[in-house]
Amino acid sequence: MTDLTTDTSDIPDTAREADAATSPFADLDAYQALPRLGGLALSPDGTRLVTGLQTLNPEANRFVTALWEVDPSGRRPARRLTRSAKGESLATFTPDGTLLFTSARPDPDAPGDDDGPAALWALPPGPGEARVVAARPGGIGVACVARDSGDVVVTSATLPGADDTAASDEERRKARKDGKVTAILHEAFPVRYWDGDLGPDAPRLLVGRLGDDDDADLELRQVVGHVRHGLRHAVVDVTADGRTAVTTWDTIEGRAVSRFSLVSIDLATGARRTLLSDPDLEFEQPRISPDGSTVALQVYRRSTPDDPGDYRLAVAPLGRPGEVDNGSEHVTYREVAPGWDRWSGRPVWTPDGRALLVTADSDGRAPVFRVDVASGAVTQLTGDDAAYSDVVVSADGRHVYALRSAVGAPPAPVRLDPETPHQTPVHLRGPVPAPVVPGRLEEVTATGEDGTPLRAWLCLPDGADEERPAPLLLWIHGGPLGSWNAWSWRWNPWLAVARGYAVLLPDPALSTGYGIEFIRRGWGAWGDAPYSDLLALTDAAEARGDVDETRTAAMGGSFGGYMANWVGGHTDRFRAIVTHASLYALDQFAATTDAAHYWEREMSPEMTAHHSPHHHVDRWVTPTLVVHGDKDYRVPIGEALRLWWDLASKDTDEHGVMPHKFLYFPDENHWILTPNHSTLWYETVFAFLAHHVLGQEWRTPELLR
Template sequence: MADTPPTTPATTPTSTPFADLGAFAALPRLSGLALSADGTRLVTTVATLTPDATRWRGALWEVDPAGQRPARRLTRSAAAESSPVFAPDGTLLFTSARPDPEARGDDDAPAALWALPPAGEARVVGTRPGGVSEPLVARTGGRVVVTSATLPGSDAAEEGPTSDAARRAARKEKKVSAVLHARVPVRYWDADLGPDEPRFLAATLPGAEPAAGERDLLTWTDLTPAPGLRHHEASSALTPDGAELVTTEVVAQPRGDAYVRLVAISTADGSVRVLADDPQREFGAVAVSPDGRSVAALAESRSTPVQPPAVRLVLVALDGSGVREVVPEREFWHAQPQWGPGSDELFLSADDRGGAPVFRVDVAGGEVVRLTGDRGAYSSLQVSPDGAHVYAVRSAVDAPPAVVRLDARAADQQPQPLPGPAPAVPLPGTLTEVSATAADGSDLRAWLALPAGASADAPAPLLLWVHGGPLGSWNAWSWRWNPWLAVARGYAVLLPDPGLSTGYGAEFLARGWGAWGAEPYTDLMTVTDAALEREDLDAARTAAMGGSFGGYMANWIAGHTDRFRAVVTHASLWSLGHFGATTDAPWYWAREMTPQMVAANDPSAHAASITSPVLVIHGDKDYRVPIGEGLALWWALNEHWDGDPEEMPHRFLYYPDENHWVLTPQHSTLWYETVFAFLATHVHGVEFQVPDLLR
């Protein structure tokens, strides 16, 4: 007889926002920080649900660095605001496509650069036909640089037949969308690249607000008139005086390969100096020192079929005299270094055993001090001008993002929360850890989110969730894959960091490199076995889930064990040989995916062994893991089902206009509704309930 879910607190939704998908979607979502030059103003971005619940819309909020005043909202528009940065005089710059009250209305206008003075109204100061993004402002002098998508062959003129506006109008009039590519890449995540290309534009901010009836739109200097895709997804920073833009540059190589070097571009005439060029490593996370002499950056070594990349913190001399590793032999995964006020120390957060703590690094000697003593994940670090405090956005697996303050001198401290715009939310359970030992002796660990009321008398069913990447970790809050939604429905959620996870040292990561179906898989099974030794978990009712690389692992799991009652695979790799040539960055994956690696680790080779019911989820606009992977997997499940077609247990949730993550609120809600309905059927044995909007 089919199981039915027991009526215990472990499976009864609790009175938290996680019990209601609509309430969860409506929770404010905080991200990013900007600190004024004098350290008195701190600004963050908060996304909230639009009235029709079809998208999240960002607004800028000010948080008191002293922690005395409540947060206050600075902007409000239907178009949203983003990318805040302070000018030296305290003016807050940001980008938005909101209507310009001093210009003719255009509902399709691209994002412009806006300026909000300390007292007064926001006004447009910079526009471009392709919009502007990622503003940077020098510490002195008012020099500003933005990125703007511009059609090839366009000149710097605002008008005329060769202007960007004229060329865009011609394509629009003829309804032309075609792009002629000369090399890879042609797509990125969910965007078709071209025909426009990212250019850097420079200008000097006006010194005062214009008189009544006057406008002071910036006059841009095009620093990169023919860039191609050299600066696509660049990491950039201005020198303190604004004379140069330090940025990353993609260097094309034979056979479709590429690497990333570091250059300095004059903001006066666009001339370029190469600062660091090494085909065996790629630079990113750029930060220029306050004295203008050095650039802090991350250098990621080039991987090989048998060697994963390593990430080092380096110092690059701005005079081009060399590159030095600041902390030899120590890796800083997913870090973004920030300078202290004296150019003698750096602050950064990096993956570390299920967290992303904040570290202070002495530039001269390489000494590292861990400032935070918790397992939180910190990001968007901002250092006060006196060097006394570090402000950050802190999240954790059990805590959504919030603004906090740290003592820049104290080790192993607890953060001080600042009054913010997003209130804390009660969780429907608790978070603990599970540890185990792999067959090769490696220490393994995982987070375990437990529902309230789970006990030996009422054990909770277990969901194994595998993270993506693969070079990643379960160490921060996730809005997209949120375990507490499952916990509110009575499930326990296991979040392991198997081989290939970051924050556990180079040797641990290397265990799974080129061997995805080996140690990562056995690590997952070992940690699952360890978790199921608990009396408050039900070993007879389990399921496995994953997205991206986690989806690969879900497919591999489905083909290698029948222990799970259901498998959910989202945006997953299915046929490695096909994936490598169709993904948006084939040159990167080719370094690891040799024919031998593909043959040994291809989930599609084990399609006939799949017996667990599988829910396939894929978006057509996913270019990192193209839709062909989901379609091929769906066909394989159909091809190998030899029972009654009306009783096939597998399902395919397809999104024609979503990408790798499924980003719109209504589609995200349907995602969870479908997943929970699928799990209820196969974990609890109840009849499958198709969500109303999918009937």
């Protein structure tokens, strides 16, 4: 097995412990200040890779992203391209190498409101400053560029009564603002998504082309007008000639069920044609082939109470520009690699159109795979213990670039060969060096009650051994369809390792990367195989001499919080529980979450009756830290409030004292994202663990006193 951390085997224990003490992972402020890399775009000539680097602003209360250029050859150091207080979001390149990005920073040529929405900016390939080329009152959302023609396709949120001009939308927004109106009249479900309200505006599709004049703006023309839901969460691609766009189309049908169809849009006329639509399937993540004839996509067989569904990689003919939707004659898709039991991400075509490059969770990693379109043959290109993302390929097909991360390494740019199996990536010179984690990473295996092989990552302090075993934290991932295989800034195990804990990162039933039957083991039965798998892997970790089985805690967020709640009602083996953004009463959750149409397919009355943690709270004796954000619409705050009442009404003694605590964030969402709140989250969690797991005196974090 390849160790994901820096090799420190020849360093004396005392030196390693000194390094751990001075590590940025031992200081929460230093940790928050670590730069964070994300996103990747490649110029058409293949000479420039651009990525986003997130850093703290001067007040250390917000992260700001700047764009950096990385040399694909690996020879030159990375150089910074943008700088602003608002930050930038990576978009794409035009055919002449102009970099397009979005930013809400003020336009120096149009002074006014500094709090305006994100506009589309253009940075020329040679000397010159970035300038605004398109702005809309509702901001610029999705942006993609036709490879040959240079047509730019964008989405922009627009109020329903506005015509196709920006001025009309601005007038209506001003009327609402002046009237102090924030109300939204909904006429369909859903009404919100993650941490944001849906409406009253909705995305429209617009197209334009930059002129040859360096000062020319992108004159946007509306292609698709107001539709209540169609372009929400759209994933858009455009043919190289700029004639046709393909996008997911959010369709609302009976019983307030939402599903994704796939449509093509003639960008000259706005004529829309439904390519793929089926009440039992969803069509997602489209990518048009280089010759414009075919679309690669994901096909999702929708779940039922007894079936988790399945994602398959497929291709479908695009059809002719100008064909109009007649409501019945759709194209047919062909599954690619039908025997491959993995769920891939969004596909990327090779320039010759013969293969697709994808990433997929697989056995606790997320390699890059090459899938031959004709034969379906699958080749795993990367062979290390890493997770890859943001795959791009050079126009000549000679090189593949991606961001590589791992449980023990944050994202960094790398270069790959497009055909060599199980290769070692070539690391490029990114904007910042990777921090050295304060410990080592090993793999733990076990066997489920039904004989299924199980595995987990175990992060250990360097000094942990049989004489100094480390207390154990069981960290349960969310999803539930997910895997511990990549770096996490929000749940970073190395912060706990720097404080002397071992952290177990298990993949129980429902985890991705082990095949559909592994998911099926826990589908609709969250309290069965997922729970017993977690305990089996915990038993295996505790059997090690370098782990202290007498000092343990269980922690999880979202679905991981559900499992933490299930643990609370079913065992007292842990000294403490931390449950973040957790599902607690499934009967109320299924109807109040932002995506009830999805969850109701699994949460049948029988499932909620047998697997809801709130039925077992009377057996809950473990001290618990409950954490929740009020802007969490995926797992609404009512879950935490009900859990808190049930614990408080059961465990508060005659002096008004109980062993539990509730960390509440009025303005955070499913994740705790702002740096100051993230620091408080970690401080409170570590104080709670120190008190109950290590036996130390309780110390309230300074800013919470």
